[in-house]
Amino acid sequence: MTNVPTQLGRRGPYAKSAERRRAIIDAAYSVFGSRGYQGGSLQEVANLVGMSQTSLLHYFPTKSHLLVAVLNRRDSVSRDGSPPPAEETMAESVLRQAAFNETHPGLIELYTILSAETLTNNHPGREYFADRFAGLRIDYAASFAELESRGMLRPGVDPSVAATALVALWDGLQLQWLHSPGEVDVVAVLGSYLDLVILPGE
Amino acid sequence: MTNVPTQLGRRGPYAKSAERRRAIIDAAYSVFGSRGYQGGSLQEVANLVGMSQTSLLHYFPTKSHLLVAVLNRRDSVSRDGSPPPAEETMAESVLRQAAFNETHPGLIELYTILSAETLTNNHPGREYFADRFAGLRIDYAASFAELESRGMLRPGVDPSVAATALVALWDGLQLQWLHSPGEVDVVAVLGSYLDLVILPGE
DNA sequence: GTCTATACGCTGATAGAC
DNA sequence: GTCTATCAGCGTATAGAC
Numbered sequence: 094m095t096n097v098p099t100q101l102g103r104r105g106p107y108a109k110s111a112e113r114r115r116a117i118i119d120a121a122y123s124v125f126g127s128r129g130y131q132g133g134s135l136q137e138v139a140n141l142v143g144m145s146q147t148s149l150l151h152y153f154p155t156k157s158h159l160l161v162a163v164l165n166r167r168d169s170v171s172r173d174g175s176p177p178p179a180e181e182t183m184a185e186s187v188l189r190q191a192a193f194n195e196t197h198p199g200l201i202e203l204y205t206i207l208s209a210e211t212l213t214n215n216h217p218g219r220e221y222f223a224d225r226f227a228g229l230r231i232d233y234a235a236s237f238a239e240l241e242s243r244g245m246l247r248p249g250v251d252p253s254v255a256a257t258a259l260v261a262l263w264d265g266l267q268l269q270w271l272h273s274p275g276e277v278d279v280v281a282v283l284g285s286y287l288d289l290v291i292l293p294g295e
Numbered sequence: 296m297t298n299v300p301t302q303l304g305r306r307g308p309y310a311k312s313a314e315r316r317r318a319i320i321d322a323a324y325s326v327f328g329s330r331g332y333q334g335g336s337l338q339e340v341a342n343l344v345g346m347s348q349t350s351l352l353h354y355f356p357t358k359s360h361l362l363v364a365v366l367n368r369r370d371s372v373s374r375d376g377s378p379p380p381a382e383e384t385m386a387e388s389v390l391r392q393a394a395f396n397e398t399h400p401g402l403i404e405l406y407t408i409l410s411a412e413t414l415t416n417n418h419p420g421r422e423y424f425a426d427r428f429a430g431l432r433i434d435y436a437a438s439f440a441e442l443e444s445r446g447m448l449r450p451g452v453d454p455s456v457a458a459t460a461l462v463a464l465w466d467g468l469q470l471q472w473l474h475s476p477g478e479v480d481v482v483a484v485l486g487s488y489l490d491l492v493i494l495p496g497e
Numbered sequence: 498g499t500c501t502a503t504a505c506g507c508t509g510a511t512a513g514a515c
Numbered sequence: 516g517t518c519t520a521t522c523a524g525c526g527t528a529t530a531g532a533c
Contacts, residue, residue, distance in 0.1 A: 110516085129415045131333045135509065147510085148517050156509065202414060209411030212404060212473050213331045223474040230471075230478075251487070258464060258484050261471055265463025269432075271414050272425040276432075282460050285453070289491060312498085336526065349528085350499050358527070 126203035157217035183236040184287040191280045229260045328405035359419035385438040386489040393482045431462045447494050
């Protein structure tokens with residue numbers, strides 16, 4: 094007389110579980126963003142989401158697993174903004190994203206803190222940032238190379254060097270901005286660099 | 296019949312105490328540089344210097360005090376290099392220091408990690424980096440302004456914007472370099488930026 | 498000045514009832 | 516799935532003998 098659960102009846106709990114996971118990632122995102130990974134505790138995340146710390150571990154078996162989930166959530170956050178204009182210069186895209194970031198300080202803080210904290214010994218997020226930086230360098234190098242092929246890159250500027258510089262400049266500006274929001278204009282300085290490297294179009 | 300200590304006899308212990316403090320700061324410098332401030336423990340520092348953790352607290356009453364001492368040690372470390380050439384361009388000075396930094400990865404790692412970690416809530420080193428960044432911006436802005444007065448700054452480049460960009464670029468490059476030492480050339484990219492902004496002298 | 502002993506809190510993680 | 520109870524460990528910091 095034991096009930097054999099039907100596959101149809103299973104659907105509900107699954108959806109609820111997914112919501113729970115998302116809520117936990119949201120809370121962890123906030124906690125790690127203001128306290129760092131080492132500085133943030135599972136207890137604080139659990140309090141924020143309104144559940145016990147052990148229940149949280151039911152969804153993410155270890156703290157490291159939770160960090161990985163937070164890092165991979167990035168894409169969906171960045172996508173929340175207005176739809177990316179179809180026809181857009183690389184420079185326009187960079188400045189638009191930089192302006193968007195300024196309206197989400199928590200996002201910048203999380204990635205700025207973690208990009209440096211992951212340098213510590215045996216940090217679970219170690220590979221994530223190395224891979225991310227390498228990917229960004231490749232993407233922007235391709236964009237600069239394309240500009241070069243159209244004669245719009247300042248002569249003497251190497252595309253891959255410009256790509257590395259752009260990524261570094263961006264991160265460094267956000268770091269200074271977080272320390273002194275009123276004294277650093279990320280978009281303006283980024284724009285001045287792009288104006289310096291990219292020649293005005295025909 | 297109690298001995299009244301003479302002032303002359305006191306000299307020895309004082310010098311020994313100063314050595315001890317220096318050894319502790321050296322050890323803390325190493326520990327915070329590889330594990331961060333939150334991630335490093337007083338026990339690990341004490342082990343490295345060969346004393347008990349409580350004895351360490353005799354010299355620095357709290358962990359925060361030790362951090363402050365480590366941060367202020369920076370100047371004496373940078374000075375350890377070869378004597379700064381008397382006649383030196385600002386660009387030459389930047390590239391020389393960047394090259395020197397590459398031979399001291401621990402130094403870069405310490406300041407890269409702490410410059411981001413201090414963004415977390417109520418971090419004891421909070422003001423240090425805000426002040427440091429502001430000071431660097433002012434100093435380099437003055438250098439760029441001086442170049443401008445001699446007609447050696449590219450027209451259209453604002454000295455204070457260039458200063459902010461230089462500091463940001465430098466920090467961002469070191470961050471990428473620490474993540475992937477083989478893929479990023481800090482001195483080369485810094486040099487290409489300075490070549491872009493500074494016109495060749497007469 | 499240096500130590501042992503220890504207080505005391507918080508950490509991530511486990512066991513097991515419901 | 517969620518909880519309480521609990522674990523073992525590490526953290527900073529203090530008290531006090533020597």
